[in-house]
Amino acid sequence: MRAVCSRAQLWTGREALKVLICLGNAVSRPYKICTQCRYSSTASQNPFSSFLTTTPSSKVDLQGQSYEKDDWFNLPPTIASQIARKLHVQKDHPISITRAIIESKFPSQTYKYHNDFFPIVSTLQNFDSLGFPLDHPGRSKTDTYYINKGTVLRTHTSAHQADVFRRNESEGFLISADVYRRDAIDRSHYPIFHQMEAARVWDRKTVPNGDIAAAVWKDMEALPKHNMTVEDPNPPMHPERNPLQKKHLEDEAAAIAAHLKRSLELVVAEIFSRAKKAAIMANPDFADEQLKVRWVEAYFPFTSPSWELEIFWQGDWLEVLGSGVVAQDIMTNAGVPSQIGWAFGIGLERIAMLLFEIPDIRLFWSQDERFLSQFRGVMDNLDSLKRFVPFSKYPACYKDVAFWLRSSSSAAGGGGSTFHENDIMEIVRDIGGDNVEDVVKFDEFTHPKSGRKSLCYRINYRSLERTLTNEEANSYHEEVRKALVEKLGVELR
Numbered sequence: 394m395r396a397v398c399s400r401a402q403l404w405t406g407r408e409a410l411k412v413l414i415c416l417g418n419a420v421s422r423p424y425k426i427c428t429q430c431r432y433s434s435t436a437s438q439n440p441f442s443s444f445l446t447t448t449p450s451s452k453v454d455l456q457g458q459s460y461e462k463d464d465w466f467n468l469p470p471t472i473a474s475q476i477a478r479k480l481h482v483q484k485d486h487p488i489s490i491t492r493a494i495i496e497s498k499f500p501s502q503t504y505k506y507h508n509d510f511f512p513i514v515s516t517l518q519n520f521d522s523l524g525f526p527l528d529h530p531g532r533s534k535t536d537t538y539y540i541n542k543g544t545v546l547r548t549h550t551s552a553h554q555a556d557v558f559r560r561n562e563s564e565g566f567l568i569s570a571d572v573y574r575r576d577a578i579d580r581s582h583y584p585i586f587h588q589m590e591a592a593r594v595w596d597r598k599t600v601p602n603g604d605i606a607a608a609v610w611k612d613m614e615a616l617p618k619h620n621m622t623v624e625d626p627n628p629p630m631h632p633e634r635n636p637l638q639k640k641h642l643e644d645e646a647a648a649i650a651a652h653l654k655r656s657l658e659l660v661v662a663e664i665f666s667r668a669k670k671a672a673i674m675a676n677p678d679f680a681d682e683q684l685k686v687r688w689v690e691a692y693f694p695f696t697s698p699s700w701e702l703e704i705f706w707q708g709d710w711l712e713v714l715g716s717g718v719v720a721q722d723i724m725t726n727a728g729v730p731s732q733i734g735w736a737f738g739i740g741l742e743r744i745a746m747l748l749f750e751i752p753d754i755r756l757f758w759s760q761d762e763r764f765l766s767q768f769r770g771v772m773d774n775l776d777s778l779k780r781f782v783p784f785s786k787y788p789a790c791y792k793d794v795a796f797w798l799r800s801s802s803s804a805a806g807g808g809g810s811t812f813h814e815n816d817i818m819e820i821v822r823d824i825g826g827d828n829v830e831d832v833v834k835f836d837e838f839t840h841p842k843s844g845r846k847s848l849c850y851r852i853n854y855r856s857l858e859r860t861l862t863n864e865e866a867n868s869y870h871e872e873v874r875k876a877l878v879e880k881l882g883v884e885l886r
């Protein structure tokens with residue numbers, strides 16, 4: 394084991410966003426299996442494997458409800474204890490401020506706001522209602538927190554789409570909520586983040602002459618305009634890459650696409666105008682860069698055609714949302730077959746990081762006054778919104794761990810299971826909590842004779858709030874090493 398402790402360099406918002414952008418860019422590549430774009434991917438090789446051990450058949454109490462656990466249960470206490478935080482409704486929290494700014498672009502006469510949907514949902518809601526195939530990687534225990542085989546912590550706000558369509562209370566809705574995914578550890582990934590879902594529908598039975606396209610274009614004309622340049626090189630639909638649904642007419646889908654895109658472009662224009670104002674407040678000589686925004690074709694099981702919106706930021710493209718024309722089967726199954734419309738899901742952390750220049754996703758969970766006080770009063774006066782001023786540059790403490798994976802023949806208690814990196818991430822997160830900045834695999838090889846596989850990971854222990862001592866980091870690291878042996882059955886090298 395090697396330990397490398399170094400003094401941290403000042404880590405600027407721009408560097409952080411570069412990390413974020415690389416990830417965003419990766420997700421826009423078609424069919425790449427990436428946990429960030431899991432809903433754009435098709436199927437993985439080993440979707441249902443995990444090495445984590447669970448206690449079979451007992452009960453667990455969560456958010457005032459009792460649930461039967463089974464061998465799908467994989468929810469660690471560190472995640473369970475954060476469920477109550479609901480950052481998207483905490484007054485003056487940057488996630489909540491971001492939510493309010495986006496809401497302001499969707500008038501409440503048309504869009505009903507839902508901000509308190511319960512985070513524990515059925516697999517029916519999270520996956521089946523949206524047409525996820527059974528072998529979709531998003532369903533895997535390595536990607537999703539399960540309470541039992543049929544119950545999960547929602548992995549996206551789309552889990553509530555079908556239920557809200559079924560309620561049929563308004564022409565549009567916004568759903569903001571906390572979502573949960575087992576994921577990598579770095580400055581742009583946290584196992585809990587926040588999304589805002591939106592949808593807008595038109596009803597064939599109530600629009601004049603049953604003409605959806607005309608009704609949508611009329612609503613489109615009523616939307617404000619913006620003077621942002623948006624690249625949109627692809628046709629609204631494409632027979633192979635981005636098909637029109639069988640039950641839709643081309644001109645109605647094209648009108649819906651135009652309304653969706655304009656509605657979202659107005660959100661981006663608002664965010665960037667506020668970000669610019671904040672930048673000028675911090676530095677009157679601030680020189681604005683040319684804002685570049687583009688639409689790219691995408692794939693989701695529950696929309697077609699589908700698009701993602703990307704923003705050019707510090708040299709690369711960052712994906713901020715997924716969207717599309719709602720699969721007509723969802724409307725039919727929700728009992729509203731005559732309705733047709735669009736939906737999108739936007740990542741609130743991503744937008745908040747751009748808006749405030751917040752460099753590390755862990756900061757959103759900070760209870761440190763030096764963080765929270767910077768946003769106080771903003772919700773009462775959005776014009777007072779300022780850029781985040783980093784308050785720390787504490788030292789990084791790197792520690793390495795190298796181990797042999799157990800060979801499948803000697804696997805104790807989990808024979809046939811396949812190693813998944815998210816299991817390591819979770820062990821490290823469970824032990825080090827928010828004192829872990831990132832975990833990176835830096836070496837991997839397979840022994841030529843025995844066929845055994847060796848992996849090396851480097852863990853960066855660094856607090857956002859104080860200097861960690863080498864002893865503290867060592868003690869976390871020792872626990873991590875022990876847990877890797879106990880829970881994953883690895884052999885330390």
Ligand code: FA5
Pocket residue numbers: 428429430431432433548549550551574576581582583586588590693696712713714715716717736737738739740741742743
């Ligand atoms: C979804 O979650 C779809 N439900 C979005 C959608 C809704 C599509 C309605 C169509 C219609 P995706 O996994 O790409 O898709 O996530 C959507 C957005 O959430 C991303 O663009 C990004 O802004 C944000 N996001 C996703 N993963 C993370 C993450 N690990 N950390 C921070 N933000 C994330």
Ligand code: MG
Pocket residue numbers: 420429430431433701712714715
């Ligand atoms: Mg995506």
